[in-house]
Amino acid sequence: MDFFNQVGKLAIGSRLRMLTEKITEDAAQIYKLYDIEMNPKWFPVFYVLSQDEAKTITDIAREIGHSHPSVSKIIREMVKHGLVTEKKDKADGRRNMVSLSAKGKIITEKIKDQYADVNQAIEQLSAQTSNDLWNAIAEWEYLLEQKSLLQRVSEQRKERESQQVQIINYTPAYKDAFKQLNEQWITTWFKMEEADHRSLDNPQGYILDRGGHILVALYNNEPVGVCALIKMDDPDYDYELAKMAVSPAVRGKNIGWLLGNAIVEKARSLGATKIYLESNTILKPAINLYNKLGFRKVAGRNTPYERCNIQMELFIK
Template structure:
Protein backbone atom coordinates (compact mmCIF):
# COMPACT_ATOMS: atom_id res chain seq x y z
CA UNK A 1 0.00 0.00 0.00
CA UNK A 2 3.05 2.27 0.24
CA UNK A 3 2.75 3.00 -3.51
CA UNK A 4 -0.74 4.48 -3.07
CA UNK A 5 0.37 6.49 -0.05
CA UNK A 6 3.04 8.06 -2.27
CA UNK A 7 0.89 8.72 -5.33
CA UNK A 8 -2.18 9.94 -3.48
CA UNK A 9 -5.56 10.42 -5.15
CA UNK A 10 -4.15 10.58 -8.69
CA UNK A 11 -3.83 6.78 -8.59
CA UNK A 12 -7.54 6.36 -7.88
CA UNK A 13 -8.12 4.38 -11.08
CA UNK A 14 -5.23 2.03 -10.34
CA UNK A 15 -6.41 1.45 -6.80
CA UNK A 16 -9.97 0.74 -7.92
CA UNK A 17 -8.57 -1.68 -10.50
CA UNK A 18 -6.60 -3.41 -7.74
CA UNK A 19 -9.74 -3.68 -5.61
CA UNK A 20 -11.70 -4.95 -8.60
CA UNK A 21 -9.06 -7.61 -9.29
CA UNK A 22 -9.08 -8.65 -5.63
CA UNK A 23 -12.88 -9.00 -5.53
CA UNK A 24 -12.89 -10.81 -8.90
CA UNK A 25 -10.27 -13.28 -7.71
CA UNK A 26 -12.21 -14.00 -4.52
CA UNK A 27 -15.51 -14.20 -6.42
CA UNK A 28 -13.99 -16.92 -8.59
CA UNK A 29 -13.40 -18.97 -5.43
CA UNK A 30 -17.04 -18.44 -4.46
CA UNK A 31 -18.23 -19.91 -7.77
CA UNK A 32 -15.95 -22.87 -7.16
CA UNK A 33 -17.30 -23.28 -3.63
CA UNK A 34 -20.85 -23.59 -5.04
CA UNK A 35 -19.64 -25.80 -7.88
CA UNK A 36 -20.82 -23.29 -10.49
CA UNK A 37 -18.81 -23.44 -13.72
CA UNK A 38 -18.66 -19.71 -14.49
CA UNK A 39 -16.16 -16.87 -14.45
CA UNK A 40 -17.00 -13.69 -12.49
CA UNK A 41 -16.68 -11.50 -15.59
CA UNK A 42 -19.46 -13.48 -17.29
CA UNK A 43 -21.95 -12.79 -14.52
CA UNK A 44 -23.54 -9.55 -15.93
CA UNK A 45 -24.27 -11.26 -19.27
CA UNK A 46 -25.50 -14.41 -17.54
CA UNK A 47 -27.77 -12.42 -15.25
CA UNK A 48 -29.52 -10.40 -17.98
CA UNK A 49 -30.21 -13.67 -19.83
CA UNK A 50 -31.36 -15.50 -16.71
CA UNK A 51 -35.02 -14.55 -17.23
CA UNK A 52 -34.98 -16.72 -20.33
CA UNK A 53 -35.40 -13.92 -22.87
CA UNK A 54 -33.09 -13.85 -25.88
CA UNK A 55 -31.20 -10.63 -26.49
CA UNK A 56 -28.84 -9.19 -29.09
CA UNK A 57 -25.26 -8.25 -28.26
CA UNK A 58 -26.25 -4.58 -28.52
CA UNK A 59 -29.15 -5.01 -26.10
CA UNK A 60 -26.95 -6.80 -23.57
CA UNK A 61 -24.22 -4.14 -23.86
CA UNK A 62 -26.70 -1.32 -23.28
CA UNK A 63 -28.28 -3.08 -20.32
CA UNK A 64 -25.06 -3.85 -18.44
CA UNK A 65 -23.15 -0.71 -19.51
CA UNK A 66 -20.34 -2.55 -21.29
CA UNK A 67 -18.94 -1.95 -24.75
CA UNK A 68 -20.19 -4.03 -27.68
CA UNK A 69 -16.73 -5.66 -28.26
CA UNK A 70 -16.47 -6.55 -24.55
CA UNK A 71 -19.87 -8.29 -24.53
CA UNK A 72 -19.10 -10.00 -27.82
CA UNK A 73 -15.90 -11.45 -26.34
CA UNK A 74 -17.68 -12.66 -23.19
CA UNK A 75 -20.47 -14.28 -25.22
CA UNK A 76 -17.91 -16.17 -27.34
CA UNK A 77 -16.23 -17.46 -24.18
CA UNK A 78 -19.57 -18.52 -22.71
CA UNK A 79 -20.52 -20.27 -25.96
CA UNK A 80 -17.32 -22.31 -25.85
CA UNK A 81 -18.24 -23.38 -22.31
CA UNK A 82 -21.74 -24.25 -23.51
CA UNK A 83 -23.59 -21.76 -21.29
CA UNK A 84 -25.25 -19.75 -24.09
CA UNK A 85 -26.33 -20.32 -27.64
CA UNK A 86 -26.77 -18.09 -30.65
CA UNK A 87 -29.67 -18.12 -33.09
CA UNK A 88 -31.24 -15.86 -35.78
CA UNK A 89 -33.87 -13.46 -34.48
CA UNK A 90 -37.50 -14.48 -34.84
CA UNK A 91 -38.54 -11.10 -36.24
CA UNK A 92 -35.27 -10.18 -37.95
CA UNK A 93 -33.23 -13.07 -39.30
CA UNK A 94 -30.32 -10.76 -40.10
CA UNK A 95 -29.56 -10.35 -36.40
CA UNK A 96 -28.26 -13.04 -34.12
CA UNK A 97 -29.66 -13.30 -30.60
CA UNK A 98 -28.18 -14.86 -27.49
CA UNK A 99 -29.94 -16.96 -24.86
CA UNK A 100 -28.99 -19.40 -22.15
CA UNK A 101 -28.42 -22.97 -23.28
CA UNK A 102 -29.81 -26.00 -21.46
CA UNK A 103 -26.57 -26.08 -19.47
CA UNK A 104 -26.88 -22.39 -18.68
CA UNK A 105 -30.49 -22.79 -17.57
CA UNK A 106 -29.42 -25.64 -15.29
CA UNK A 107 -26.92 -23.30 -13.59
CA UNK A 108 -29.61 -20.66 -13.33
CA UNK A 109 -31.82 -23.07 -11.40
CA UNK A 110 -29.20 -23.86 -8.76
CA UNK A 111 -27.41 -20.54 -8.37
CA UNK A 112 -30.18 -18.99 -6.24
CA UNK A 113 -28.66 -20.03 -2.93
CA UNK A 114 -25.35 -18.52 -4.00
CA UNK A 115 -27.12 -15.23 -4.75
CA UNK A 116 -28.67 -15.22 -1.28
CA UNK A 117 -25.43 -15.96 0.53
CA UNK A 118 -23.32 -13.52 -1.51
CA UNK A 119 -25.81 -10.70 -1.00
CA UNK A 120 -25.83 -11.32 2.74
CA UNK A 121 -22.03 -11.45 2.86
CA UNK A 122 -21.71 -8.16 0.98
CA UNK A 123 -24.32 -6.48 3.19
CA UNK A 124 -22.44 -7.60 6.29
CA UNK A 125 -19.14 -6.35 4.86
CA UNK A 126 -20.72 -2.96 4.08
CA UNK A 127 -21.99 -2.76 7.66
CA UNK A 128 -18.43 -3.27 8.90
CA UNK A 129 -17.17 -0.22 6.98
CA UNK A 130 -17.38 3.46 7.88
CA UNK A 131 -18.07 4.49 4.29
CA UNK A 132 -20.58 2.71 2.07
CA UNK A 133 -18.63 1.94 -1.09
CA UNK A 134 -21.79 1.07 -3.03
CA UNK A 135 -23.25 4.54 -2.50
CA UNK A 136 -19.86 6.13 -3.15
CA UNK A 137 -19.61 4.33 -6.51
CA UNK A 138 -23.09 5.60 -7.45
CA UNK A 139 -22.00 9.15 -6.59
CA UNK A 140 -18.79 8.87 -8.61
CA UNK A 141 -20.60 7.44 -11.63
CA UNK A 142 -23.05 10.34 -11.49
CA UNK A 143 -20.27 12.93 -11.10
CA UNK A 144 -18.25 11.57 -14.03
CA UNK A 145 -21.35 11.45 -16.23
CA UNK A 146 -21.97 15.13 -15.49
CA UNK A 147 -18.34 16.12 -16.04
CA UNK A 148 -15.68 13.64 -17.12
CA UNK A 149 -12.22 13.33 -15.62
CA UNK A 150 -10.46 14.93 -18.59
CA UNK A 151 -12.61 18.07 -18.30
CA UNK A 152 -11.91 18.27 -14.58
CA UNK A 153 -8.15 17.95 -15.16
CA UNK A 154 -8.29 20.58 -17.92
CA UNK A 155 -10.02 23.01 -15.56
CA UNK A 156 -7.38 22.44 -12.87
CA UNK A 157 -4.62 22.98 -15.41
CA UNK A 158 -6.15 26.30 -16.45
CA UNK A 159 -6.42 27.41 -12.82
CA UNK A 160 -2.78 26.50 -12.20
CA UNK A 161 -1.49 28.17 -15.35
CA UNK A 162 -3.59 31.29 -14.81
CA UNK A 163 -1.50 32.02 -11.74
CA UNK A 164 1.39 32.68 -14.13
CA UNK A 165 -0.66 35.02 -16.35
CA UNK A 166 -0.41 38.77 -15.93
CA UNK A 167 -2.23 41.39 -17.98
CA UNK A 168 -0.28 44.63 -18.43
CA UNK A 169 -0.74 47.86 -20.32
CA UNK A 170 0.94 48.22 -23.71
CA UNK A 171 4.46 49.57 -23.89
CA UNK A 172 6.54 50.20 -27.02
CA UNK A 173 8.64 47.10 -26.21
CA UNK A 174 5.55 44.96 -26.91
CA UNK A 175 4.90 46.39 -30.40
CA UNK A 176 6.52 43.45 -32.19
CA UNK A 177 4.54 40.90 -30.14
CA UNK A 178 1.31 42.90 -30.60
CA UNK A 179 1.72 42.82 -34.36
CA UNK A 180 2.96 39.24 -34.70
CA UNK A 181 0.23 37.72 -32.54
CA UNK A 182 -2.42 39.38 -34.70
CA UNK A 183 -0.71 38.63 -38.02
CA UNK A 184 -0.46 34.97 -37.06
CA UNK A 185 -4.15 34.45 -36.28
CA UNK A 186 -5.45 36.63 -39.12
CA UNK A 187 -3.23 34.88 -41.68
CA UNK A 188 -4.34 31.48 -40.41
CA UNK A 189 -7.97 32.08 -41.37
CA UNK A 190 -8.09 35.18 -43.59
CA UNK A 191 -5.83 37.67 -45.31
CA UNK A 192 -4.25 40.77 -43.87
CA UNK A 193 -5.99 44.00 -44.89
CA UNK A 194 -4.76 47.57 -45.14
CA UNK A 195 -6.59 48.61 -41.97
CA UNK A 196 -4.79 45.81 -40.11
CA UNK A 197 -1.36 47.06 -41.09
CA UNK A 198 -2.16 50.63 -40.07
CA UNK A 199 -3.17 49.78 -36.52
CA UNK A 200 -0.59 47.04 -36.02
CA UNK A 201 2.36 49.00 -37.40
CA UNK A 202 1.35 52.25 -35.69
CA UNK A 203 -0.65 51.34 -32.54
CA UNK A 204 0.23 54.60 -30.80
CA UNK A 205 -1.15 56.81 -33.58
CA UNK A 206 -4.19 54.68 -34.54
CA UNK A 207 -5.26 53.39 -31.11
CA UNK A 208 -3.59 54.99 -28.08
CA UNK A 209 -3.46 58.63 -29.18
CA UNK A 210 -7.18 58.44 -30.04
CA UNK A 211 -8.15 57.48 -26.49
CA UNK A 212 -7.84 53.74 -26.88
CA UNK A 213 -5.96 51.12 -24.90
CA UNK A 214 -3.96 47.97 -25.60
CA UNK A 215 -3.57 45.09 -23.16
CA UNK A 216 -0.82 42.47 -23.26
CA UNK A 217 -1.14 39.07 -21.58
CA UNK A 218 2.14 37.74 -20.22
CA UNK A 219 2.63 34.08 -19.39
CA UNK A 220 5.74 33.64 -17.27
CA UNK A 221 6.73 37.13 -18.44
CA UNK A 222 6.44 36.27 -22.14
CA UNK A 223 3.77 38.04 -24.27
CA UNK A 224 1.27 35.39 -25.41
CA UNK A 225 -1.91 37.37 -26.01
CA UNK A 226 -3.27 40.81 -26.67
CA UNK A 227 -6.39 42.86 -27.26
CA UNK A 228 -7.23 46.49 -27.85
CA UNK A 229 -9.98 48.89 -26.86
CA UNK A 230 -10.50 51.32 -29.73
CA UNK A 231 -12.47 54.41 -28.74
CA UNK A 232 -15.57 54.85 -30.91
CA UNK A 233 -17.24 57.69 -28.94
CA UNK A 234 -17.44 58.97 -25.38
CA UNK A 235 -19.38 55.93 -24.19
CA UNK A 236 -18.30 53.11 -26.52
CA UNK A 237 -15.13 51.14 -27.14
CA UNK A 238 -14.54 48.52 -29.83
CA UNK A 239 -12.94 45.33 -28.53
CA UNK A 240 -10.46 44.55 -31.30
CA UNK A 241 -7.14 42.95 -32.15
CA UNK A 242 -7.69 40.08 -29.71
CA UNK A 243 -5.19 37.31 -30.39
CA UNK A 244 -3.64 34.48 -28.42
CA UNK A 245 -0.48 32.68 -29.49
CA UNK A 246 -0.78 29.06 -30.60
CA UNK A 247 1.64 28.04 -27.84
CA UNK A 248 -0.73 29.47 -25.20
CA UNK A 249 -4.01 27.91 -26.33
CA UNK A 250 -6.03 26.17 -23.63
CA UNK A 251 -4.78 28.35 -20.79
CA UNK A 252 -7.84 30.61 -20.67
CA UNK A 253 -5.85 33.61 -21.93
CA UNK A 254 -8.74 34.87 -24.04
CA UNK A 255 -11.10 34.77 -21.07
CA UNK A 256 -8.59 36.64 -18.90
CA UNK A 257 -7.98 39.29 -21.57
CA UNK A 258 -11.69 39.70 -22.27
CA UNK A 259 -12.53 40.29 -18.62
CA UNK A 260 -9.59 42.64 -18.20
CA UNK A 261 -10.78 44.66 -21.21
CA UNK A 262 -14.30 44.86 -19.82
CA UNK A 263 -13.04 46.11 -16.46
CA UNK A 264 -10.79 48.67 -18.17
CA UNK A 265 -13.71 49.95 -20.25
CA UNK A 266 -15.80 50.36 -17.10
CA UNK A 267 -12.98 52.29 -15.44
CA UNK A 268 -13.16 54.74 -18.33
CA UNK A 269 -16.93 55.17 -17.94
CA UNK A 270 -17.82 53.22 -21.08
CA UNK A 271 -21.41 52.06 -21.35
CA UNK A 272 -20.96 49.70 -24.25
CA UNK A 273 -18.41 47.40 -25.89
CA UNK A 274 -18.65 46.56 -29.59
CA UNK A 275 -16.79 43.96 -31.63
CA UNK A 276 -16.60 42.49 -35.12
CA UNK A 277 -15.72 38.89 -35.89
CA UNK A 278 -16.43 35.95 -38.17
CA UNK A 279 -18.63 32.97 -37.38
CA UNK A 280 -16.02 30.44 -38.54
CA UNK A 281 -14.07 31.40 -35.41
CA UNK A 282 -16.27 29.25 -33.17
CA UNK A 283 -14.04 29.30 -30.05
CA UNK A 284 -13.88 33.11 -30.25
CA UNK A 285 -17.64 33.47 -30.74
CA UNK A 286 -18.26 31.13 -27.79
CA UNK A 287 -15.89 33.23 -25.69
CA UNK A 288 -17.74 36.44 -26.58
CA UNK A 289 -21.06 34.84 -25.65
CA UNK A 290 -19.63 33.77 -22.28
CA UNK A 291 -18.40 37.31 -21.71
CA UNK A 292 -21.96 38.51 -22.28
CA UNK A 293 -21.85 39.87 -25.85
CA UNK A 294 -25.00 39.68 -27.97
CA UNK A 295 -25.33 39.71 -31.76
CA UNK A 296 -26.37 43.05 -33.27
CA UNK A 297 -26.66 44.64 -36.70
CA UNK A 298 -24.27 47.55 -36.81
CA UNK A 299 -22.82 49.86 -39.41
CA UNK A 300 -20.93 48.34 -42.37
CA UNK A 301 -17.52 47.02 -41.34
CA UNK A 302 -14.26 48.15 -42.96
CA UNK A 303 -13.07 44.52 -42.78
CA UNK A 304 -13.82 41.99 -45.50
CA UNK A 305 -13.67 39.12 -43.02
CA UNK A 306 -16.38 40.48 -40.72
CA UNK A 307 -19.77 38.73 -40.86
CA UNK A 308 -20.96 39.18 -37.29
CA UNK A 309 -21.16 42.19 -34.98
CA UNK A 310 -21.73 41.95 -31.25
CA UNK A 311 -22.27 44.31 -28.33
CA UNK A 312 -22.03 44.21 -24.55
CA UNK A 313 -23.90 46.70 -22.40
CA UNK A 314 -21.80 47.56 -19.37
Protein backbone atom coordinates in the same frame (compact mmCIF):
# COMPACT_ATOMS: atom_id res chain seq x y z
CA MET B 1 -0.58 -0.07 1.65
CA ASP B 2 2.31 2.24 2.56
CA PHE B 3 2.52 3.34 -1.07
CA PHE B 4 -1.12 4.46 -1.15
CA ASN B 5 -0.79 6.19 2.23
CA GLN B 6 2.19 8.07 0.86
CA VAL B 7 0.80 8.94 -2.57
CA GLY B 8 -2.77 9.50 -1.47
CA LYS B 9 -5.61 10.22 -3.88
CA LEU B 10 -3.23 10.56 -6.84
CA ALA B 11 -3.21 6.76 -7.01
CA ILE B 12 -6.99 6.33 -6.98
CA GLY B 13 -6.96 4.47 -10.30
CA SER B 14 -4.28 2.04 -9.16
CA ARG B 15 -6.02 1.44 -5.84
CA LEU B 16 -9.41 0.81 -7.43
CA ARG B 17 -7.81 -1.52 -9.96
CA MET B 18 -6.09 -3.47 -7.15
CA LEU B 19 -9.37 -3.75 -5.25
CA THR B 20 -11.17 -4.87 -8.42
CA GLU B 21 -8.50 -7.50 -9.12
CA LYS B 22 -8.74 -8.82 -5.56
CA ILE B 23 -12.54 -9.12 -5.70
CA THR B 24 -12.39 -10.66 -9.18
CA GLU B 25 -9.88 -13.29 -8.01
CA ASP B 26 -12.14 -14.14 -5.07
CA ALA B 27 -15.17 -14.27 -7.39
CA ALA B 28 -13.46 -16.87 -9.59
CA GLN B 29 -12.75 -19.00 -6.52
CA ILE B 30 -16.34 -18.57 -5.27
CA TYR B 31 -17.71 -19.94 -8.55
CA LYS B 32 -15.43 -22.98 -8.11
CA LEU B 33 -16.61 -23.32 -4.50
CA TYR B 34 -20.19 -23.69 -5.74
CA ASP B 35 -19.17 -25.77 -8.77
CA ILE B 36 -20.44 -23.11 -11.18
CA GLU B 37 -18.79 -22.86 -14.60
CA MET B 38 -18.52 -19.09 -14.85
CA ASN B 39 -15.91 -16.45 -15.59
CA PRO B 40 -16.52 -13.34 -13.41
CA LYS B 41 -16.51 -11.07 -16.46
CA TRP B 42 -19.41 -13.07 -17.96
CA PHE B 43 -21.69 -12.47 -14.99
CA PRO B 44 -23.43 -9.22 -16.14
CA VAL B 45 -24.39 -10.84 -19.47
CA PHE B 46 -25.43 -14.07 -17.78
CA TYR B 47 -27.56 -12.27 -15.21
CA VAL B 48 -29.39 -10.14 -17.81
CA LEU B 49 -30.15 -13.21 -19.94
CA SER B 50 -31.32 -15.14 -16.86
CA GLN B 51 -33.99 -12.49 -16.16
CA ASP B 52 -35.55 -12.14 -19.60
CA GLU B 53 -36.14 -13.72 -22.95
CA ALA B 54 -33.62 -13.55 -25.79
CA LYS B 55 -31.94 -10.20 -26.37
CA THR B 56 -29.78 -8.58 -29.02
CA ILE B 57 -26.17 -7.79 -28.26
CA THR B 58 -27.03 -4.10 -28.56
CA ASP B 59 -29.76 -4.44 -25.92
CA ILE B 60 -27.45 -6.31 -23.57
CA ALA B 61 -24.67 -3.74 -24.00
CA ARG B 62 -27.07 -0.89 -23.27
CA GLU B 63 -28.46 -2.60 -20.18
CA ILE B 64 -25.14 -3.44 -18.54
CA GLY B 65 -23.27 -0.31 -19.68
CA HIS B 66 -20.64 -2.12 -21.74
CA SER B 67 -19.52 -1.46 -25.29
CA HIS B 68 -20.95 -3.54 -28.14
CA PRO B 69 -17.52 -5.09 -28.99
CA SER B 70 -17.00 -6.04 -25.33
CA VAL B 71 -20.34 -7.81 -25.13
CA SER B 72 -19.75 -9.51 -28.49
CA LYS B 73 -16.48 -10.95 -27.19
CA ILE B 74 -18.13 -12.19 -24.00
CA ILE B 75 -20.96 -13.80 -25.99
CA ARG B 76 -18.43 -15.63 -28.19
CA GLU B 77 -16.68 -16.99 -25.10
CA MET B 78 -19.97 -18.07 -23.51
CA VAL B 79 -21.08 -19.76 -26.74
CA LYS B 80 -17.80 -21.67 -26.80
CA HIS B 81 -18.50 -22.93 -23.27
CA GLY B 82 -22.08 -23.85 -24.13
CA LEU B 83 -23.79 -21.31 -21.85
CA VAL B 84 -25.60 -19.26 -24.50
CA THR B 85 -26.92 -19.69 -28.03
CA GLU B 86 -27.32 -17.25 -30.90
CA LYS B 87 -30.17 -17.39 -33.42
CA LYS B 88 -31.45 -15.13 -36.16
CA ASP B 89 -34.40 -12.98 -35.15
CA LYS B 90 -37.54 -14.38 -36.81
CA ALA B 91 -38.94 -10.85 -37.24
CA ASP B 92 -35.68 -9.35 -38.54
CA GLY B 93 -33.11 -11.69 -40.05
CA ARG B 94 -30.41 -9.04 -39.78
CA ARG B 95 -30.36 -9.33 -35.99
CA ASN B 96 -28.90 -12.09 -33.85
CA MET B 97 -30.81 -12.97 -30.70
CA VAL B 98 -28.87 -14.28 -27.71
CA SER B 99 -30.35 -16.51 -25.02
CA LEU B 100 -29.21 -18.94 -22.36
CA SER B 101 -28.68 -22.51 -23.51
CA ALA B 102 -30.08 -25.48 -21.62
CA LYS B 103 -26.77 -25.65 -19.76
CA GLY B 104 -27.02 -21.96 -18.90
CA LYS B 105 -30.57 -22.33 -17.61
CA ILE B 106 -29.46 -25.12 -15.28
CA ILE B 107 -26.90 -22.73 -13.81
CA THR B 108 -29.63 -20.14 -13.09
CA GLU B 109 -31.14 -22.59 -10.59
CA LYS B 110 -27.84 -23.90 -9.28
CA ILE B 111 -26.44 -20.41 -8.60
CA LYS B 112 -29.27 -19.22 -6.33
CA ASP B 113 -27.57 -20.42 -3.14
CA GLN B 114 -24.39 -18.65 -4.21
CA TYR B 115 -26.34 -15.42 -4.74
CA ALA B 116 -27.79 -15.62 -1.24
CA ASP B 117 -24.47 -16.38 0.43
CA VAL B 118 -22.53 -13.71 -1.48
CA ASN B 119 -25.17 -11.08 -0.75
CA GLN B 120 -25.14 -11.95 2.96
CA ALA B 121 -21.33 -11.87 3.09
CA ILE B 122 -21.26 -8.42 1.48
CA GLU B 123 -23.94 -7.17 3.88
CA GLN B 124 -21.83 -8.34 6.82
CA LEU B 125 -18.74 -6.72 5.32
CA SER B 126 -20.62 -3.43 4.85
CA ALA B 127 -21.83 -3.54 8.43
CA GLN B 128 -18.22 -3.63 9.61
CA THR B 129 -17.29 -0.46 7.72
CA SER B 130 -17.86 3.18 8.67
CA ASN B 131 -18.37 4.22 5.02
CA ASP B 132 -20.96 2.89 2.60
CA LEU B 133 -18.90 1.84 -0.42
CA TRP B 134 -21.91 0.98 -2.58
CA ASN B 135 -23.53 4.39 -2.19
CA ALA B 136 -20.17 6.13 -2.56
CA ILE B 137 -19.57 4.36 -5.89
CA ALA B 138 -23.02 5.46 -7.08
CA GLU B 139 -22.24 9.05 -6.12
CA TRP B 140 -18.90 8.97 -7.91
CA GLU B 141 -20.48 7.46 -11.02
CA TYR B 142 -23.14 10.15 -11.08
CA LEU B 143 -20.67 13.01 -10.61
CA LEU B 144 -18.25 11.65 -13.24
CA GLU B 145 -21.12 11.36 -15.71
CA GLN B 146 -21.77 15.08 -15.20
CA LYS B 147 -18.10 15.97 -15.57
CA SER B 148 -15.31 13.45 -16.20
CA LEU B 149 -12.11 13.26 -14.21
CA LEU B 150 -10.27 14.39 -17.36
CA GLN B 151 -12.41 17.53 -17.54
CA ARG B 152 -11.90 18.23 -13.84
CA VAL B 153 -8.13 17.86 -14.10
CA SER B 154 -8.07 20.06 -17.22
CA GLU B 155 -9.93 22.77 -15.30
CA GLN B 156 -7.45 22.57 -12.43
CA ARG B 157 -4.57 22.80 -14.89
CA LYS B 158 -6.07 25.91 -16.47
CA GLU B 159 -6.62 27.45 -13.06
CA ARG B 160 -3.04 26.77 -11.97
CA GLU B 161 -1.49 27.98 -15.20
CA SER B 162 -3.71 31.07 -15.32
CA GLN B 163 -2.12 32.16 -12.05
CA GLN B 164 1.15 32.53 -13.97
CA VAL B 165 -0.49 35.00 -16.37
CA GLN B 166 -0.14 38.75 -15.93
CA ILE B 167 -2.32 41.25 -17.76
CA ILE B 168 -0.51 44.57 -18.18
CA ASN B 169 -0.95 47.83 -20.07
CA TYR B 170 0.74 48.12 -23.44
CA THR B 171 4.05 49.93 -23.77
CA PRO B 172 6.08 50.52 -26.95
CA ALA B 173 8.27 47.56 -25.94
CA TYR B 174 5.39 45.29 -27.00
CA LYS B 175 4.78 46.86 -30.42
CA ASP B 176 6.38 43.93 -32.30
CA ALA B 177 4.52 41.37 -30.18
CA PHE B 178 1.20 43.13 -30.82
CA LYS B 179 1.78 42.97 -34.55
CA GLN B 180 3.25 39.45 -34.71
CA LEU B 181 0.57 37.82 -32.58
CA ASN B 182 -2.21 39.37 -34.66
CA GLU B 183 -0.56 38.61 -38.00
CA GLN B 184 -0.11 35.02 -36.90
CA TRP B 185 -3.79 34.37 -36.24
CA ILE B 186 -5.11 36.48 -39.12
CA THR B 187 -2.96 34.75 -41.74
CA THR B 188 -3.79 31.35 -40.26
CA TRP B 189 -7.46 31.82 -41.12
CA PHE B 190 -7.76 34.76 -43.49
CA LYS B 191 -5.62 37.40 -45.17
CA MET B 192 -4.26 40.70 -43.93
CA GLU B 193 -6.45 43.66 -44.92
CA GLU B 194 -5.86 47.40 -45.10
CA ALA B 195 -7.52 48.04 -41.73
CA ASP B 196 -5.22 45.45 -40.15
CA HIS B 197 -2.09 47.18 -41.41
CA ARG B 198 -3.27 50.58 -40.17
CA SER B 199 -3.74 49.43 -36.58
CA LEU B 200 -0.86 46.95 -36.37
CA ASP B 201 1.78 49.14 -38.00
CA ASN B 202 0.95 52.14 -35.85
CA PRO B 203 -0.87 51.14 -32.64
CA GLN B 204 0.22 54.34 -30.92
CA GLY B 205 -1.33 56.64 -33.51
CA TYR B 206 -4.28 54.51 -34.60
CA ILE B 207 -5.40 53.20 -31.20
CA LEU B 208 -3.76 54.85 -28.19
CA ASP B 209 -3.61 58.50 -29.31
CA ARG B 210 -7.30 58.33 -30.23
CA GLY B 211 -8.35 57.35 -26.72
CA GLY B 212 -8.00 53.60 -27.05
CA HIS B 213 -6.15 51.08 -24.92
CA ILE B 214 -4.17 47.87 -25.44
CA LEU B 215 -3.64 45.11 -22.90
CA VAL B 216 -0.87 42.51 -23.06
CA ALA B 217 -0.92 39.04 -21.48
CA LEU B 218 2.42 37.82 -20.16
CA TYR B 219 3.07 34.14 -19.45
CA ASN B 220 6.35 33.51 -17.69
CA ASN B 221 7.11 37.17 -18.49
CA GLU B 222 6.75 36.60 -22.25
CA PRO B 223 4.04 38.39 -24.30
CA VAL B 224 1.64 35.68 -25.46
CA GLY B 225 -1.64 37.54 -25.91
CA VAL B 226 -2.95 40.99 -26.78
CA CYS B 227 -6.28 42.78 -27.01
CA ALA B 228 -7.30 46.34 -27.85
CA LEU B 229 -10.10 48.75 -27.04
CA ILE B 230 -10.53 51.12 -29.98
CA LYS B 231 -12.40 54.33 -29.24
CA MET B 232 -15.40 54.59 -31.55
CA ASP B 233 -16.88 57.76 -33.02
CA ASP B 234 -20.35 56.29 -32.84
CA PRO B 235 -23.43 57.29 -30.80
CA ASP B 236 -24.29 53.63 -30.19
CA TYR B 237 -20.95 52.37 -28.90
CA ASP B 238 -18.09 53.60 -26.74
CA TYR B 239 -15.36 51.15 -27.77
CA GLU B 240 -14.67 48.30 -30.15
CA LEU B 241 -13.00 45.21 -28.77
CA ALA B 242 -10.46 44.35 -31.44
CA LYS B 243 -7.15 42.73 -32.25
CA MET B 244 -7.45 39.96 -29.67
CA ALA B 245 -4.83 37.31 -30.36
CA VAL B 246 -3.28 34.54 -28.28
CA SER B 247 -0.23 32.53 -29.26
CA PRO B 248 -1.13 28.94 -30.26
CA ALA B 249 1.72 27.77 -28.03
CA VAL B 250 -0.20 28.76 -24.89
CA ARG B 251 -3.79 28.07 -25.86
CA GLY B 252 -5.76 26.08 -23.33
CA LYS B 253 -4.40 28.13 -20.43
CA ASN B 254 -7.41 30.44 -20.07
CA ILE B 255 -5.46 33.40 -21.46
CA GLY B 256 -8.21 34.45 -23.88
CA TRP B 257 -10.73 34.47 -21.03
CA LEU B 258 -8.39 36.46 -18.79
CA LEU B 259 -7.70 38.99 -21.54
CA GLY B 260 -11.38 39.30 -22.42
CA ASN B 261 -12.37 39.89 -18.81
CA ALA B 262 -9.58 42.39 -18.35
CA ILE B 263 -10.53 44.38 -21.44
CA VAL B 264 -14.19 44.51 -20.38
CA GLU B 265 -13.15 45.66 -16.91
CA LYS B 266 -10.92 48.29 -18.54
CA ALA B 267 -13.90 49.58 -20.52
CA ARG B 268 -16.02 49.64 -17.38
CA SER B 269 -13.37 51.64 -15.52
CA LEU B 270 -13.43 54.17 -18.38
CA GLY B 271 -17.18 54.62 -17.97
CA ALA B 272 -18.16 52.70 -21.09
CA THR B 273 -21.68 51.28 -21.28
CA LYS B 274 -21.55 49.45 -24.61
CA ILE B 275 -18.79 47.60 -26.51
CA TYR B 276 -18.84 46.37 -30.10
CA LEU B 277 -16.83 43.68 -31.90
CA GLU B 278 -16.54 42.00 -35.27
CA SER B 279 -15.52 38.41 -35.93
CA ASN B 280 -16.14 35.37 -38.10
CA THR B 281 -18.20 32.32 -37.18
CA ILE B 282 -15.44 30.00 -38.37
CA LEU B 283 -13.58 31.02 -35.19
CA LYS B 284 -15.74 28.91 -32.90
CA PRO B 285 -13.56 29.16 -29.76
CA ALA B 286 -13.52 32.95 -30.11
CA ILE B 287 -17.30 33.15 -30.60
CA ASN B 288 -17.79 30.90 -27.56
CA LEU B 289 -15.53 33.21 -25.55
CA TYR B 290 -17.46 36.30 -26.59
CA ASN B 291 -20.75 34.63 -25.67
CA LYS B 292 -19.29 33.68 -22.31
CA LEU B 293 -18.25 37.30 -21.76
CA GLY B 294 -21.84 38.35 -22.44
CA PHE B 295 -21.68 39.58 -26.04
CA ARG B 296 -24.78 39.11 -28.17
CA LYS B 297 -25.19 39.13 -31.95
CA VAL B 298 -26.27 42.27 -33.79
CA ALA B 299 -26.56 42.96 -37.51
CA GLY B 300 -26.69 45.64 -40.16
CA ARG B 301 -23.53 47.64 -39.48
CA ASN B 302 -20.92 48.54 -42.07
CA THR B 303 -17.53 46.92 -41.65
CA PRO B 304 -14.10 47.53 -43.21
CA TYR B 305 -13.25 43.81 -43.05
CA GLU B 306 -14.06 41.26 -45.75
CA ARG B 307 -13.71 38.44 -43.23
CA CYS B 308 -16.39 39.80 -40.88
CA ASN B 309 -19.63 37.80 -40.93
CA ILE B 310 -20.77 38.36 -37.34
CA GLN B 311 -21.10 41.50 -35.24
CA MET B 312 -21.67 41.48 -31.50
CA GLU B 313 -22.27 43.91 -28.65
CA LEU B 314 -21.99 43.94 -24.88
CA PHE B 315 -23.96 46.12 -22.49
CA ILE B 316 -21.79 46.94 -19.49
CA LYS B 317 -23.75 47.13 -16.27
